[in-house]
Amino acid sequence: MTRERSALAAWIVLLALLAVLAPAFFAFGNLRDVVLSMVPVLVVAIGMTFVIVSGQIDISIGSQFAVCSIAAGLMAVAGLPMVFVALGTCVLGIAFGLINGALVSWLGVPSIVATLAMMVAAREGLRLGTGGAWVQNLPSTFQWLGLGQGAGQFVILLVAAVLFGVVAWAARNVAGARAVYATGSDAEAARLSGIDTRMVTLAVFAGMGAMAGLAAVLNAIRFSDVQSNAGVGLELKAIAAVVVGGASITGGRGTLVGTLIGVALLGSIGPALTFLGISPYWEKAIQGGIILTAVMGEAIAARRSRLSGRHA
């Protein structure tokens, strides 16, 4: 709980700084564009929250995102209606997720290793297959689902909001979600109390893949062609957002609201730097610094309260 609050506080400070120094940030057009650019990260971070809560990690989602984006483009060019393109892309993502999940839960490969291999294999395989070519000459129903810019943007935001709302509700109230938390807290205890931890692991990775596919579609339909090398660094953005938002990397703790705050904070830094006129060379250093501060701040506070005998 503390880390969520400190992340929220950090975000409010950033917004306050912008309000004073660059109020143009809060123009409706800018806010809308900044939020739209956060949508892929948010969708992916939703899936990542469950992965991390279950005690695993997935660093292959950037590569999955790239493959799914190209697949969506190719399906559209082949003439499939957009509904099937979206479904097909999510199914592809689930397939990737199932491979990761099978490697982790059945073969016992540690998740960082399995997803590391998947990350390299998927991206290199994609490059080998496409030769770096973009997918162009998409049908007119691709961009904005054929609905036009305004309606299309609204649909993307709506889908993201509904997804977040449903998943946030399910995380608290659906028994399967409780199983994820239990598995992450103590896998052996969960297994002994009758939870099939293998299925839980398989399910979180499959869910992660589905989110990667969905994010790929929601991102791809903003443009009129599909680039060959999308999603570089996406996994780190998602992990950072989930962790800054309060999830424990060892599993068992984490909320979707916290993830949302993490996405908002980290996603605002880039545009904020431009508005504040800060050189882009420092962006990575600032992001790293924020992650460290968020994580260390909470630890120091917890340590202090533990040492003084108070409850955290």
Added chain:
Amino acid sequence: MRRQSFLLGGLLLAEIIIFSLIGTNFLTAANGFEMARSSVELGLLALSLTAVIVTGGIDLSVGSMMGLCAVVFGFLWKDFGFSVWAAAAVAIVIGLAGGALNALAIAWLELPPLIVTLGTYSLFRGLAEGLTGGVQYFSGFPAAFLDFGSGGQIAVFGVAILFFGVLLHTTTIGRGLYAIGCSQSGARYAGIPVARRLSLVYLLSGLSAAIAAVVYVAHIGQAKSDAGTGYELMAITAVVLGGTSIFGGRGTIGGTLLGLATIAVLQNGLRLAALPSEVSGILTGVLLIGSIAIDRLMARPRKASVTNEELDVKNSQVAVLSAVILAGALIVAGSNWWLVRSVRVVGAKPAGAKITIGMMPKTKGDPYFVSCKLGAEEAARELGVDLIWDGPTEMDPAKQNEVVEGWITKGVSAIAVSVSNEASISTVLRKARARGIPVLTWDADAAPDARDFFVNQATPQGIGYTLMDETARILGGKGEFAIVTGTLSAANQNEWIKYIKQRLAEKYPEIHLAVIRPSDDDRDKAFAETQTILKVYPKVRVVMGIATPAVPGAAEAVKQSGRKDVKVTGLTLPSLAKPYVHGGTVESIVLWDTGNLGYLTVYAADAAAKGTLKAGVKEIVAGRLGKIEIAGQQVLLGAPFIFNASNIDRFNF
């Protein structure tokens, strides 16, 4: 544990056998030396990471630390006049400082190592980029230092192996590390000073990264903020492949060395067999999963117990093991056979004294280079030569060196490189020339004494001036414009920016450059950056995109903003700009016929290999391009070409 080493040893042996059969000059002393030399940086990281992972931790920041130390080293030597060794000493102190930061957070604040080092991974790289503006690099180091980099580092590696081997396997400190990996609280109750031990391993990790940075700079002759990019993951792969458990408590230095050797041999062998570098990445991933999976499958306990009992190796399991190794070997051999077959179909001459040309782009995934490749393949078909098209899949300067080293070992007839980093590639290109292999550069040049000829499509000055002139024309001589570039450290883009600014200062006093933002060669990022630029700098009327994905990204942003008063121009492929040219957002783009560039390069390389292109020659005949002029050492394709609505449909790339 022993089983995995046995398995890995067998795999390594299989690799060596296969590659000596299908790779050219694989099993030579020179090649072995070269493999050892290029593995030192990675090896140093892998050694210290073994200790870290044995304690159950991880350190993702080692690659970024290499970048930071390299940059500090360069600064101290160049700008502050330190001697090379004094600068190295300070760089090592920086490495220890970074290690101390990790140690503080992980050992004393008890934060999860994955998250802390994820943060320092960004922080260190960010500091390196911030200090150099992403661009600045240092080169021209004294010869004695560079000589150290051509062989001396193996001695350093040997000392490191001894050090870590003794530390982990014979000292009580080492025993304590394994205990911590098995159970931190158990180790604490056993009286082991856990926080001190953990601090030690993270300090050593920082130290290793700093030494690796100095070795790296000596090896490739250049200190830049991108040093060590991606090395952390490769080092972790080597460590885990070698049998160290990621959960801690198990692992050996010998195993890590085996893992390193397996990966190095795989990458080197694939290169000598002229297989594309993507295969190496995929196979490394497969190997990693395969070796762990086999180990876990064979160790599966019979009863439903929690502990991991080691079972005896049964005959049937040995059979499975051998079958997997054999299958892997067959896959590699089979893919090579398929590739060799397809190359042979392209060339018309019979086997014998067949000319092989090694041609390397900056990165294989960039559509710009893909279009050059088409022209190159056309020329190779016409001439009947074997074209090896290979190169880094990411912007990794060190990878270019490795590929060229492989070609030298293989003995290609000519080398043609589009240079990512001038200083680092020149060392290895000079070596190729010394071996009698003619060297050409194309698209981006190396040091003049490192190559025979430079196939130039247009000078950076010509490109910069043309871009500025086009922008000025669209602005009508006054107003504001913004630049969206590729990555902040891309050398050729920064050269163009230099000439753009020069032209701006000389000729257009009423035009103002508002801002330069990076797109990291990502269309989506160029899109987001342009959206922000339009809002923060409302007076900007032209956005100049000087990376291939930047122009379509910026154009889409301008189109979606509805700002009809803003135009986009820049440098990109006609195919990517076409929809926006017809839509009116893009008035014109600047480029040249990329296919012709590739075509001309192959003709020039072929002529160099045959000896018809040598010093003093004033022109060559290049197939359908006809007579091409040579000015000094530059083979000139022509001037930059402006694509606009009237001509863009004629082009297909």
